[in-house]
Ligand SMILES: *[C@@H]1O[C@H](CO)[C@@H](O)[C@H](O)[C@H]1NC(C)=O
Ligand SMILES: *[C@@H]1O[C@H](CO)[C@@H](O)[C@H](O)[C@H]1NC(C)=O
């Protein structure tokens with residue numbers, strides 16, 4: 250793809266104030282219109298005619314409406330195409346803008362005096378790009394463009410209050426830059442990892458717990474407890490070269506010496522001192538400049554004993570500036586960009602990545618390279634222990650992103666997300682005027698990911714008495730937390746889940762009033778009866794001993810549950826490969842919901858939040874524990890049979 254440099258320093262003042270927007274001919278229509286401009290964008294100066302501005306036209310993806318059926322075609326166990334995953338190129342082709350769009354938009358440009366030879370069609374097919382003079386840009390879009398300055402940083406940005414395109418092209422174009430947008434500016438509240446604060450000090454006898462000692466699993470969940478709970482066999486044979494487990498991290502980094510201490514504490518797994526993940530760093534991310542807050546240590550300490558000697562691939566995301574201010578690492582979009590070059594530019598419902606949410610690279614005070622597009626091959630399974638509430642991102646942004654998880658599923662990737670640590674609420678609070686309406690989790694409620702809730706073993710319990718993780722404040726962590734679950738306000742009930750949800754409402758109807766239309770809280774409702782339910786499954790996520798900054802401590806959260814479940818899927822893929830089968834199992838939910846027998850049904854506990862006790866775990870699927878926790882032998886049989 251041609252790299253275009255944004256020539257802001259050459260854009261010079263002409264007028265001191267923004268005049269009224271110019272009219273457009275009746276053949277044209279407003280394509281995008283800006284509302285308010287943040288007060289930090291100041292000093293608007295009309296762009297000058299005599300120099301050159303890189304322009305990009307984002308073309309609309311085609312066939313997105315077919316994505317669900319296409320994914321089910323390769324993911325549903327009853328489909329004859331089960332497991333026939335697509336190559337990246339096939340996915341790009343299917344959703345690439347149509348030739349018709351490319352031709353129509355090019356025709357507009359060439360007949361407007363922008364000759365073919367000046368136009369670049371990006372390799373990923375998503376954009377047409379060219380360099381225009383100020384006059385050309387303004388005449389093409391019937392818009393007045395101004396250069397603004399960020400009063401805090403001095404950064405420059407070119408933007409227009411509105412711009413126009415020919416009416417017949419509106420359906421082909423998603424957005425044009427420079428258009429109405431401004432780059433990332435605000436600091437925001439952290440999205441955070443779903444890790445609960447550490448409990449210190451750890452019980453004194455913890456270090457003495459042997460790997461396979463399962464008599465004290467109500468005190469601490471050692472690797473041996475997890476193996477016993479889910480009947481995970483020890484690894485054997487030579488690991489496949491094509492089955493590294495993917496783990497996503499941002500802002501937080503792992504500490505090698507903490508991992509070394511952990512490996513030394515559980516010697517029976519034979520994980521050598523110095524064992525480290527393969528780093529796939531994204532957009533200037535570094536494993537030496539982040540903070541060791543425990544999220545990464547937790548994820549690796551859970552995954553290594555299950556998958557070793559298999560490798561782990563670490564997707565460490567975003568330069569320090571964005572990782573810290575965003576704390577959600579660009580809210581997954583820069584990560585997705587790095588795995589799918591076509592996502593870097595593709596748009597949906599007007600969302601083409603969102604500069605007010607996503608990092609913008611090059612970053613003058615951080616990573617100065619270009620945004621990484623399609624540079625890494627995704628691993629077969631990826632575990633992500635980060636997220637926030639659905640309403641922390643615009644709906645169209647979330648839909649676009651969820652479609653991208655759909656595309657990863659088409660490529661055979663199993664995307665595993667933690668369900669959140671605030672029960673039916675969110676760390677951002679609850680919804681409605683009196684903050685009583687349940688607040689579903691993003692991206693856990695995307696119907697194309699497998700969402701994992703957390704369980705715990707209550708004091709005095711055994712490996713057979715898992716309940717929904719739900720701890721009041723002070724017991725034992727300072728902060729209260731409960732495993733996330735509920736019903737989406739953005740996504741409807743997917744077909745693979747319809748029967749499970751129907752059974753749940755028919756047999757264990759929760760007592761709370763609900764709404765089912767587009768009016769939040771209608772009839773006093775607390776949750777959306779027509780939304781996708783989550784979590785899909787659960788795994789242990791409480792009382793996990795790990796090292797942080799040299800001390801053994803106790804951690805937990807759905808952050809822990811996700812890598813446990815992901816590691817189990819990784820191991821089963823390993824067995825498939827060893828048996829000469831194709832490894833990847835892709836999007837798991839259709840097959841999981843067809844096979845509840847592969848789970849230990851969790852029927853005890855609730856996921857409190859929003860001033861209620863939340864939903865209860867009951868027999869079968871429920872919005873507190875999902876289908877339950879995995880039973881390795883049964884799940885292996887199910888996944889070996891397809
Ligand atoms: C298992 O743990 C219990 C409780 O910490 C301890 O009393 C027992 O000695 C341990 N068993 C072994 C074999 O180490
Ligand atoms: C794990 O990664 C290392 C370093 O990249 C490589 O040498 C080794 O072959 C990998 N092992 C497997 C099983 O893929």
Ligand SMILES: *[C@@H]1O[C@H](CO)[C@@H](O)[C@H](O)[C@H]1NC(C)=O
Nearest residue numbers: 489490491492626826831832
């Ligand atoms: C690993 O994957 C590559 C590319 O997908 C493939 O060419 C190769 O045959 C695979 N190797 C094994 C041992 O499966």
Ligand SMILES: *[C@@H]1O[C@H](CO)[C@@H](O)[C@H](O)[C@H]1NC(C)=O
Nearest residue numbers: 506509510511512513522523
């Ligand atoms: C791991 O190896 C390093 C370097 O050889 C050493 O300093 C450290 O003590 C070892 N850690 C453990 C837990 O054995």
Ligand SMILES: *[C@@H]1O[C@H](CO)[C@@H](O)[C@H](O)[C@H]1NC(C)=O
Nearest residue numbers: 680681682683768769770771
């Ligand atoms: C919130 O309050 C406004 C104004 O009183 C009302 O119109 C709206 O219906 C309320 N929303 C909910 C969800 O209760």
Ligand SMILES: *[C@@H]1O[C@H](CO)[C@@H](O)[C@H](O)[C@H]1NC(C)=O
Nearest residue numbers: 738739740741767768769777
């Ligand atoms: C409830 O869920 C449905 C199905 O996804 C959705 O169309 C509707 O907008 C949601 N209602 C609210 C208030 O968010």
Ligand SMILES: *[C@@H]1O[C@H](CO)[C@@H](O)[C@H](O)[C@H]1NC(C)=O
Nearest residue numbers: 763764765766772774778779
């Ligand atoms: C939606 O809710 C109303 C009342 O709460 C109920 O009468 C109606 O049958 C529901 N519709 C669906 C599709 O669940």
Ligand SMILES: *[C@@H]1O[C@H](CO)[C@@H](O)[C@H](O)[C@H]1NC(C)=O
Nearest residue numbers: 707708710714716852853854
């Ligand atoms: C549910 O778990 C609690 C501990 O959290 C326990 O006291 C209770 O007996 C369990 N109930 C059932 C029915 O197993």
